[in-house]
Amino acid sequence: NAGVMQNPRHLVRRRGQEARLRCSPMKGHSHVYWYRQLPEEGLKFMVYLQKENIIDESGMPKERFSAEFPKEGPSILRIQQVVRGDSAAYFCASSPGTGFYEQYFGPGTRLTVT
Amino acid sequence: GENVGLHLPTLSVQEGDNSIINCAYSNSASDYFIWYKQESGKGPQFIIDIRSNMDKRQGQRVTVLLNKTVKHLSLQIAATQPGDSAVYFCAENRVAGTASKLTFGTGTRLQVTL
Numbered sequence: 001n002a003g004v005m006q007n008p009r010h011l012v013r014r015r016g017q018e019a020r021l022r023c024s025p026m027k028g029h030s031h032v033y034w035y036r037q038l039p040e041e042g043l044k045f046m047v048y049l050q051k052e053n054i055i056d057e058s059g060m061p062k063e064r065f066s067a068e069f070p071k072e073g074p075s076i077l078r079i080q081q082v083v084r085g086d087s088a089a090y091f092c093a094s095s096p097g098t099g100f101y102e103q104y105f106g107p108g109t110r111l112t113v114t
Numbered sequence: 115g116e117n118v119g120l121h122l123p124t125l126s127v128q129e130g131d132n133s134i135i136n137c138a139y140s141n142s143a144s145d146y147f148i149w150y151k152q153e154s155g156k157g158p159q160f161i162i163d164i165r166s167n168m169d170k171r172q173g174q175r176v177t178v179l180l181n182k183t184v185k186h187l188s189l190q191i192a193a194t195q196p197g198d199s200a201v202y203f204c205a206e207n208r209v210a211g212t213a214s215k216l217t218f219g220t221g222t223r224l225q226v227t228l
Contacts, residue, residue: 002158033215042218045160053185056215072169091157098214102148 002027004094004106006076012112013082021077021109025094033093033103034067043091049075063099082113128171130156133191135222137204140185144206148216153200157223161202163191191224198224 005024013019030051035043042053046058049069051076060067064082079086089110093103127133139147147167150158164171164178164187171178173203187204201223205216 031214035216035218040221042220043216044206045215046216048215059215093216095214102160102163104160105150105217107157 004088004092006092006106006109008109009107010110010112012114013085014114015083016081019082019086019111020044021079021090021092021111023077023094023106025075025092029054029096029104030096031095031097032069033055033095034075034077035091037089037091037108046077055059063101079111082111083114085113087113121187122194123220124223124225126227128192128227129196131194131196133148133189133194133198133224135189135191135202137187137219138185139187139204139206139219141206141208142182142185143208144217146177146207147180147187148205148207149176149187150203150205150218151198151200152203152221158203181194194224194226196228197224197225 004026009020011019014083023032033050034046036046037043045059047060047067049067051069052071052113064076064080070092077090089108095101095103115156148163149161151161152158161176162173164180169180175192179188191198201221203217203218203221207216
C-alpha cells in the first residue's frame with residue numbers, strides 16, 4: 001500500500017515564477033492537509049481539503065497561494081509569483097477521516113526560490 | 115495565542131539509556147495528541163498518539179504520558195538506539211467540529227551518543 005506521494009521532491013524557481021506542488025493521498029484517504037516547514041522549525045498548518053472542497057484555509061496566506069483537491073487526480077498547492085520567503089519544505093498529509101485519526105505525511109517538496 | 119511548545123531544543127542521550135522528551139501545550143480544548151519523528155530530509159513519521167481521556171499509552175519501546183492538569187505531554191523512549199536520532203515533534207488536534215488541523219511544537223532534536 002503506497003504511502004502519501006509528493007512531487008516534485010525538489011523544486012527551484014526564480015522570483016516571480018509559479019510553483020505547483022502535487023500530493024497524492026494514501027489509497028482510501030479523502031482528507032488532505034498541507035503544511036509548511038522552515039528550517040529548524042515545526043510544521044505550520046496551511047489548508048485542509050476534502051474532494052472538491054476546501055474545509056479550512058485559515059493558515060493560507062491571503063495572496064498568491066491557492067490549493068485544490070479535484071474529484072480526480074492529486075491535490076495541488078499553487079504559489080504564484082514566488083518570493084524568496086516562500087523557500088521552505090511543503091508537506092502533505094492525508095487521513096481517512098476527521099476525528100481521532102493520525103495524519104500520514106509525504107516526503108515533502110523542498111522549494112527553493114532564487 | 116494558543117501554542118504547543120517544547121522545553122528542550124536538543125537532548126543528548128547515551129545509547130542504551132532512556133530518553134524523555136517533554137512538551138507543554140496551552141490549548142485546553144485539545145483532545146488528541148500525536149508524537150512524530152522526523153529524520154533529516156524526510157517527512158514526519160507517526161510514533162504514537164493519545165486521546166485526552168487517557169493519561170498513558172504504551173507502544174513498542176515508547177510511552178506517552180499526558181497530564182491534563184498541567185497541560186504537559188511527554189514521550190519516553192526506552193533503551194535509546196542510534197536510529198532514534200531525529201527531531202521529535204508533539205502535535206495537538208482539536209477533534210470537535212470540522213477542524214482537524216494539527217498544531218505542531220517547535221521540536222526537540224535527540225542526539226544519541228555511543
